[in-house]
Amino acid sequence: MKVLYYPGCTLKTKARNLGDTAVESLALLDIELEELSRWNCCGAVHSLADDDLIHLVAPVRVLIRALEQGGGRLVTICSMCYNTLARANRVMRDDPEKRKTINLFMDEEPDYQGEVEVVHLLSMFRDEVGWDLLRERIKIPLKGLKIAPYYGCTLQRPREVGIEPVGRFDLMKHFIEALGAEAVSMTSADRCCGSYQILGNPEVAKDASSIILADAGKSGADALVLSCPLCEFNLDRNQGVLFEEGRISKVVPAFYFTQLLALALGVDPRRCHLELNSEASIGLLRDKGIIAS
Template sequence: MTGKIRYAYYPGCSGQGTSVEYDTSTRAVCAALDIELVDIPDWNCCGSSPAHTVDHHLSAALSCRNLAQAAQVEGARGVITPCPSCLSNLKTSARRMADPDFAARVNKLLDKPLRHIPPVKSVLQALFEDVGPDALYPRVFKRLEGLKLAPYYGCIMNRPPQIMEFDDHEHPVAMDRLLEAVGATALPFPLKVECCGASYGVARQDIVERLSGRLLDAAAACGADAFVTACPLCQMNLDLRQDQINAANKTGHRIPVFYYTQLLGLALGLDPKALGLDKLAVSPRDVLAAVGVRA
């Protein structure tokens, strides 16, 4: 990579609240790697999980308004977002707008018709393609040697493949390769695209306890020191709900759950406070101290 790359940045609603550490660590890592993030002006909620279950056209209009706003960012290569749910909504809406009848109904809901659809990708894809493991390696300040990680992508970061169009939808490796470039060990985690229970944590806690419990069990069986994920909802279920899961399943897991950007930031020598490590429910201090990293 040569020179700075500019993207229109969609932080998503959770990035302003429950996953603020994902947003701040994403911004810090991108700045350190010469990726300029310009917040989409006057962005709105993409509809997240519920909107499309109520009205497909209204759901698409929410995302398409963001795409129209993003097109105003001068010099941007496209739109990137850290959140897989936001990514799915933005990319799905963009694809559906290729249907003239669908587009006509959506455009009636917008202040101005959407004329230009910028490319959309995840921050993970941008880091992997625009920076890449080989270019990341020489920038490392502190190698994370000895840190054994269970890379967990969640069920929608790469699926459905005809819409997400990045990495392998059953065995993705982009996050693995970036983590390996900074010295960590990415374990062959067998459940890297299995569902954690997603938003059922509110309506059906038992489902999250079963599915996320299965993930925690598998990580422990692999000998993982920690989970690393790219999804705010996955991180919340595995981290914040870990005590609930232990109580329900009669287990005793104490496995830290990092965002991959937090670990990349540590390896790049960024301030742990800027990476939001203090926001994690399961403290990562002992795990990091064991590999010579102070958090």
């Protein structure tokens, strides 16, 4: 099976541990992620003002590219890209007035009416691949690893684009279990990590991240699993800083769901870009015997 794929900017650089492991893992599941041949940044956040249509242009342009490349469906892996593309798509599908204005503005592009379906890879596992098949293909079960699903904001909110109803975290739980690990629940699974405030109000963002990590520590999880490069930065890469500043007392590394998938499918750990995660992540996998020390 071949599906059209939108990586997003960060997956090409800082979050290769998310993008590359997805492509490699899916190939092992007989799914070819075909990257859009031409694409721009989606804008990362949805425009929330009714008179601010210019910020819908970027995601809509991506959707037009997908349509041109024959995609009835566009797969995303980054949660923020998913959220931004899916919401822009809904505007183009459901709001005739905004659709008209945006199409008129983009006079160099063909008109778009929301034809493409935006899908997050996690939904694809649930709806198309299936947990049974996933379980069958696992070569190195992640036994002994306790993982807390971390959804963040953009996988579930707002409700109309949520991959799962608000407050339910079964999708990632089933995913974790299919990989042979133990799923641990925590109350902050959909609590905001601080998001873009790491740029505007870093202290505020660090407060937000610390609460989640403290909760993760209490839940008994060895690690978090997530799908957003901004969450990963705030919760994983920045964790050393939070620890040094005394904001957290226990280190709980985070992995992208595709990294854990790749490891479980037997992909060489050296190709899972663990060097891009926090230091604690490699140590944990070694301790659990998932990667050689």
